[in-house]
Amino acid sequence: MNRVDVLGVGFDPVDLDGAVGSIVALARDPGPHLVVTANVEMVMQARLAPDLREILHRAALVVADGVGVVWGARQLGRSLPGRVPGIDLAGRLCDEALRRGWRVCLVGGAPGVADAAAANLRLRHPGIDVRRALPGYFGPEDDPAVVRAVRDAAPTLLLAGLGSPRQERWLHRHLASLGAPVAIGVGGTLDVWAGRARRAPRIMRTLGLEWCYRLIRQPGRLGRQMAIPRFMAAVWLDRWRPRPR
Numbered sequence: 001m002n003r004v005d006v007l008g009v010g011f012d013p014v015d016l017d018g019a020v021g022s023i024v025a026l027a028r029d030p031g032p033h034l035v036v037t038a039n040v041e042m043v044m045q046a047r048l049a050p051d052l053r054e055i056l057h058r059a060a061l062v063v064a065d066g067v068g069v070v071w072g073a074r075q076l077g078r079s080l081p082g083r084v085p086g087i088d089l090a091g092r093l094c095d096e097a098l099r100r101g102w103r104v105c106l107v108g109g110a111p112g113v114a115d116a117a118a119a120n121l122r123l124r125h126p127g128i129d130v131r132r133a134l135p136g137y138f139g140p141e142d143d144p145a146v147v148r149a150v151r152d153a154a155p156t157l158l159l160a161g162l163g164s165p166r167q168e169r170w171l172h173r174h175l176a177s178l179g180a181p182v183a184i185g186v187g188g189t190l191d192v193w194a195g196r197a198r199r200a201p202r203i204m205r206t207l208g209l210e211w212c213y214r215l216i217r218q219p220g221r222l223g224r225q226m227a228i229p230r231f232m233a234a235v236w237l238d239r240w241r242p243r244p245r
């Protein structure tokens with residue numbers, strides 16, 4: 001499937017169902033496959049960071065995490081079938097994990113968050129095989145121990161909520177050693193599953209205003225969210241850029 005270019009980042013043209021289907025197919029072989037849910041912040045970061053561009057380029061699947069990317073594609077005369085919010089994708093993959101007997105491993109969040117997220121997953125999906133839950137605040141010196149703990153758990157699906165783009169860099173660097181056929185960065189999903197953070201109300205999500213809710217809850221995100229107007233400006237510049245005939 002041809003990727004849809006949005007300011008230099010290629011997105012797979014899939015909606016939520018399509019993304020789940022692709023990942024089910026990816027999980028059939030040992031991989032390892034990296035799946036990235038990329039929003040406008042990541043697109044803007046990738047413009048300045050060649051290593052991140054390369055990670056996105058080599059990822060098995062890159063989905064549009066948010067209305068901004070879908071809007072950008074449309075402005076550029078391209079089309080993406082819809083947004084694929086990381087937290088929704090992760091939730092749907094847990095349904096598949098239960099149905100297909102996948103082993104799941106969670107890494108991320110403050111101490112206790114991954115454990116609480118795992119406990120709630122087991123309540124919500126009785127019978128799900130969550131093998132390990134590991135905290136996400138560790139330095140490079142701890143990488144070998146964390147990688148070994150994941151590999152020993154032999155997960156089919158690794159969900160890493162280490163903040164983006166740290167989680168994508170970390171997963172890419174250790175992908176071959178982690179032993180998981182599919183690894184995905186899930187941002188703040190584990191905080192929500194653990195009950196430590198809330199998602200925006202449904203109406204705001206439907207209107208594509210999740211970013212606004214997060215800004216109200218965490219005003220410290222303002223700097224990061226300046227990526228949104230910069231993204232819009234870059235899309236319009238790209239749209240009106242004279243092209244060779």
Ligand code: UDP
Binds near residue numbers: 136138186189
């Ligand atoms: N996080 C982590 N280790 C770090 C930095 C962040 O485990 O070194 C966790 C943080 O506790 C939160 C998650 O990463 O659970 C998402 O962070 P952020 O809000 O920055 O990510 P986003 O959802 O925007 O990708």
